[in-house]
Amino acid sequence: MNIRLVISGRSYDKAAQAPETLELAAGATVDDALAALAELLGEEGRLPDSCLVAVAGRHLGTIANHPAEPLRDGDEVVLFSPVAGG
Amino acid sequence: MGGPAALMLTMAGVGRVIIAHGGDMISPDLNRQVLGSEEVLGKPRAEHFAAYLRSMNRFVEVEAIDHEPDDVEASLLARRCDIILSCPPTFEERLRLNRAAAGAGIPFLDAAQWGMNGSLIVVKPGETACLECVYPTAPPFEELFPVVGAISSTIGSLAALEAIKILSQTGQPQWGKMLMIDGYGGGFHQVDLSRRADCACCGAGRTSEGTSS
Numbered sequence: 001m002n003i004r005l006v007i008s009g010r011s012y013d014k015a016a017q018a019p020e021t022l023e024l025a026a027g028a029t030v031d032d033a034l035a036a037l038a039e040l041l042g043e044e045g046r047l048p049d050s051c052l053v054a055v056a057g058r059h060l061g062t063i064a065n066h067p068a069e070p071l072r073d074g075d076e077v078v079l080f081s082p083v084a085g086g
Numbered sequence: 087m088g089g090p091a092a093l094m095l096t097m098a099g100v101g102r103v104i105i106a107h108g109g110d111m112i113s114p115d116l117n118r119q120v121l122g123s124e125e126v127l128g129k130p131r132a133e134h135f136a137a138y139l140r141s142m143n144r145f146v147e148v149e150a151i152d153h154e155p156d157d158v159e160a161s162l163l164a165r166r167c168d169i170i171l172s173c174p175p176t177f178e179e180r181l182r183l184n185r186a187a188a189g190a191g192i193p194f195l196d197a198a199q200w201g202m203n204g205s206l207i208v209v210k211p212g213e214t215a216c217l218e219c220v221y222p223t224a225p226p227f228e229e230l231f232p233v234v235g236a237i238s239s240t241i242g243s244l245a246a247l248e249a250i251k252i253l254s255q256t257g258q259p260q261w262g263k264m265l266m267i268d269g270y271g272g273g274f275h276q277v278d279l280s281r282r283a284d285c286a287c288c289g290a291g292r293t294s295e296g297t298s299s
Contacts, residue, residue: 006268006275009205010203010228012200012202048226050225057276059280060280062222065222084176085200085232085233086087
């Protein structure tokens, strides 16, 4: 199955190195998607643990703390690194 | 973002605006501080911003606080307000304002930006996720970060719009949602935020109303 990736917030620069879609095995979870993305980005492109994770418009938590969530073909996974500036 | 938000609220004619901002106006502020100008460089921000706001609408009472409120002051201020718009540069300050709003039982709007990206969170106290549900611990602070005035004004104006909707009970406030604007690419995303049962501000983890352990 394919999922769509949206990387935004403070990690915008890392979005340029990531694909817009990820191909995952059937039955994959959000953790599988994060692991596949981490491999693509490498240590230098690592997203912060505080990065917000949402699937199909629903907030799950942060990269450091979120429930196991099965993905469906066509899901959009949003990863938003916290921003605070004024 | 606080400047455009305060300006829009003042021009809309809300009864009173309290603007808290420490420090003096510096030249890097000029790319987004719509309440500032070259003429006030080196002068305290808050009092000048308040004077500008008063010049825009004589019917609105404007109060200036020339420093960032601490926990106690934020809590006391929240009890004098109907809504809090959070626009400071650090998460410590944002989480403090979030706790103050939760303690006072008033709506809380968190407006944030980085470069050409921005976000807006709308919190209905006790009913929807608060800022601490989203960020249980304060993410690290960047001393230097990119700011584009156009996105600051956009997010600040959207925060003011949500505030006006809530205060006037008009339209549909985006309770419990986080709007993300990707100004680099031109995309908008909205996420339904989830409350955390153990949230230290609004969940089972709180030690007393609106305070975290």
